[in-house]
Amino acid sequence: MSESLLFLIPLLPLCCAVINMLFGMRLPRLFAEIMAVTGVAGAFLLTILFWGYAEGEGTRVVIFTWLNSGAVDVSFAMNFDRLAAPMTLMVTGVATLIHLYAVGYMHEENDYARFFGLLNLFVFAMLAIILADNLLVLFLGWEGVGLCSYGLIGFWYRKLENAKAGTKAFLVTRVGDVFLAIALLWLFAATGTLNISEINAQAASISPGVVIVLSLLLLLGACGKSAQLPLMTWLADAMAGPTPVSALIHAATMVTAGVYLLCRLFPLVSISTVGMTAITAIGALTALYAATCAMAQREIKRVLAYSTMSQVGYMFMAVGAGTVTGAMFHLLTHAFFKAVLFMAAGCVIHLAGDENDIYKMGGMARRGPVELFWVFLAGAVCLAGLPLTGGFFSKDGILLALFTHPDPTYRVFWLIGVLTALLTAFYTFRLVYLVFAGEWRGTGHPHAIPLQMRWPLWPLALLGLIGGMLNLPALVGGDEMLHHWYGDLAGRAVTASHSTEWMLIGFAVAIVALGWFAAHWRYRNYRPPVENRVSRFLLNGWQSDALVDCLLVRPFTAMARFCSSGCDRSLFDGTLEGLAKMATRYSALLVQLATGRATTYLSAFAWGFLVLLGWFLLKLVNGGGH
């Protein structure tokens, strides 16, 4: 295969998206569905075929020149390198399985063309982010995924709250996008290029102060897309979308785009210590914040949404601790186990008769197909970080990187990470116990689960469980495959003595066990939920919506009201209307002069004539005086 055919990877989903959007409703339903799935599956197969091109320095393919004016030289170019290739493989692979799942999930939905069109378009935009050679193409994809996310969260837009959730996601992420755009323009001003590899090469020559500001701007941009503090309010509400969308966009791929961006520009970001500390701090705070929120959530998908936020916080911590490998490793394993958790949650909701509340579930292990429990449990143990699962190794790598960081303040972040791990284990098993253990407490009638919704869970669950093989630490006889694959892109090599590593592993195991026992003790036998101030506070995500409302929305509304009724209506409109009324009143006097009768005008002529005559006479008299 020639390298010039690399462009087929993003093109396939794009073509399917366009066809589905334009003609989808006229095509037979089966055809539209098969096309949507094969478009993404084709991209997946192509990525495997092209894998060799990613080795070494990677392959750069210019598709066509987009802008070329003076110093601006932007082309639609792809950079298929060591960082992009695993991510591409993960996105297309997970997306294929989720598309298959979506065929089953949406089979009673009439608007399938819009759904699959947007889903395919999302895959295209995500691939544009991953494969972009310059930041402008990346930004295009960045906005593209935001648009698709908006359209898919509000997919059932007839319900107002869904449409509102979509708008909220769009607007909050847009705040981050503004910072990203500023960072982009600033980078162009500082380096004269938008090419990612050139920017990374020139990073050392940018003045240190600017680098700090740039990394903070990039961090804020990443925060918007990845739902990190302070731009995290949208993700929990985004669960209003269909479950395949939550699995694909709001768990596996789009929310990790921020991490990928920071990894892409890691040579630039890693220069400033302040920036790195800020990234770690944001990640740590978000991880802890989201984990506490997840403990009190009642809706199954919201628990998972907060856990996503928390896990993406771990990835930020990894970037901040200087290990790209750690971040990408956790990104990949998280994509697998979180996708499977979401998809299994979709099945659970189906079985519970569209019931979201975990307190009204229970006994699902016996109610549904037996494998559902096992795949959900597989995802859950990965999320909780049970030893030997994928999530265990990736999370452990991050905690190790934090612990061994030369800067002692990172010990604080490590401590937060450990505390978050404890909470994660607790809320994960709380979820498992509440949903699957005990007796059925709900009222809904189960829907049948189609075959397409069942078997895509297996490969993902398996990948999540054995995901640790990707980057097995040398300690347990692994070869750190991912770390070697990234080579010079991998960031700081995390080295620690065996005793430290064993100690940390022992600690992590103890933490997970503690979390599990706590959940077991509290939720093994069902007890109705306790409502108090703390649980309400956590349920509402630390009242973040109210805070945003107080800090931003209300002052803004007040300002708008002042501008509209205070300034515009009273001051400007009042003055102008007063002037107009005065003019009308005085014009009424003048109107009386216009009688419309010729005789009036004639006598006016005569009077004028008389005045003129008098004036001339006066001049004559005066002239005679001289």
Place this chain on the structure above:
Amino acid sequence: MMIPFGHALSFAAALFVLGLTCVLLRRQVIMILIGVEIMLNAASLVFVSASAYWQQVDGQVFVILLMAITAAEVAVALAMVVYLWRRKRTLVADEFNGMSG
């Protein structure tokens, strides 16, 4: 025998005032038009007498022009009189106040 310029001017002024009085006081459109004609003739008289006084031919040329214009004006004005009559069956000028503000 030359009529003195002052006499001619005085006569013309008297004629003009008579015409103006007619225009202002009469209510019939036709009478107003006749008043206008008288005022125009007064003006013509001033032109002719001034031309004779200064021995310049320009004034007489202008009077010929004025006659032609007057003829045209009368033609238009009378046509309008006919039209006005048809519209309201009256020629009292104050009845036509359609342009009232």
